[in-house]
Amino acid sequence: MGQLPIDTAASPVVVFACTLFIIAGIGCAFARSLPTLLTWRVVQGAGAGASTTIALAIIRYLFEGQAARTRLSYVAIATMMPLALVISLLVLGTFAFGLIAPNAMQGAMQPLP
Numbered sequence: 001m002g003q004l005p006i007d008t009a010a011s012p013v014v015v016f017a018c019t020l021f022i023i024a025g026i027g028c029a030f031a032r033s034l035p036t037l038l039t040w041r042v043v044q045g046a047g048a049g050a051s052t053t054i055a056l057a058i059i060r061y062l063f064e065g066q067a068a069r070t071r072l073s074y075v076a077i078a079t080m081m082p083l084a085l086v087i088s089l090l091v092l093g094t095f096a097f098g099l100i101a102p103n104a105m106q107g108a109m110q111p112l113p
Contacts, residue, residue: 014054021047052079 024044031037052075059071 017047017050017054
């Protein structure tokens with residue numbers, strides 16, 4: 001089974017994945033409940049995942065050897081940067097909340113009079 005040319009195979013998929021990501025982002029912006037927001041985020045993740053997968057396929061189709069490895073590493077770095085951002089924000093938020101309001105939950109644990 002051979003590979004289809006990138007012009008005919010990947011272009012509609014890339015456009016669909018990007019459109020799905022954009023529509024899901026708009027859906028997230030207008031979500032009025034947590035389940036709706038989470039549903040749109042899952043759809044948004046599907047669009048982002050498809051875009052990354054197609055990018056990898058295009059690189060493998062267009063390049064070979066060291067050139068392909070170099071470009072695949074760029075995609076890997078671009079994929080890991082948002083993950084690093086999320087982890088850093090979680091760590092920062094944990095420490096900042098602990099420093100700013102270390103006793104914030106104590107008031108919530110007290111019984112009402």
